[in-house]
Amino acid sequence: MSHGTMSFVAGLLVALSSGPAFPQASAIPDECDLYTYRATVTRVIDGDTVVADIDLGFHVWKHGERLRLYGIDTPEIRGETRQEGLRAAEALRELVEGKDVLLCTVKDCADGFGRYLARIFVIDDKPFSVNAWLILNGYAVPYVPKGRCKAETPVGELEGFND
Template identity: 45%
Template sequence: MIRSLLAVAALAAFCAPAASDPACGLYQYKAEIVRVIDGDTVVADIDLGFNTWRRDEHLRLYGIDTPERRKATMDGWRAAKAALAQRIEGRELIICTIKNKRGDEDVGKYGRYLVKIYDGEDLVNDWMLEQGLAVVYED
């Protein structure tokens, strides 16, 4: 009986997220940001656990919008891309995928997973807004 309780306690401690991890539940992953496409789209290698990876996955930062490359504001596009790249490119960070109403991981209209990216306790999506490089995006 005591051995069973110790095993359950050890498993609970192992499975519980660290204090600094975002509260994403099962939708939290470690990801290496391979490259930044623009201020709200990145390519990442995602660690799904058990030595399983999703490589070159296109991700869209949830809740923000930045200037597009083909629009008249090329300077805004360059600034947003450069700032995001400097902050996260080549780094291993935590991503949280967004759930849709059915409870599945949501993808936007272009098939990219919608994510929040955490750099420690800092939400990168919010950082882009605070820097004036993005605006709030609502579907």
């Protein structure tokens, strides 16, 4: 990890240590180290899917990448759960659309629709895990995918939340 990245992560961890209703310093899991990227969310598709432009480093960008928020599930925006799904999508839109975020992708894993699985961390005034925030605020439930992409859910990132 470069000195600049280490300084950024250290600053992020210090910033995470205060503020009610947001995850504390434990928000960024250790396994994110090698798979952490800066990105700009360009569009929210639904409560657990976004499109982002991802900075891969060395002036290399991946534009228009669809990402599935890892470890959560939100109501669908079609069918019986439409209203709840639209509320979840709007909450996610307010949190991340048009903003710079930090992504922690799940190594070599994509869902059945080809979307990479990612944890998203807002890095504005009060940095926090978006995945965990959606669970805490009732927009999502924890979800553990089956198969080779199985890993921890953001429930562990909820530690230190204040109601």
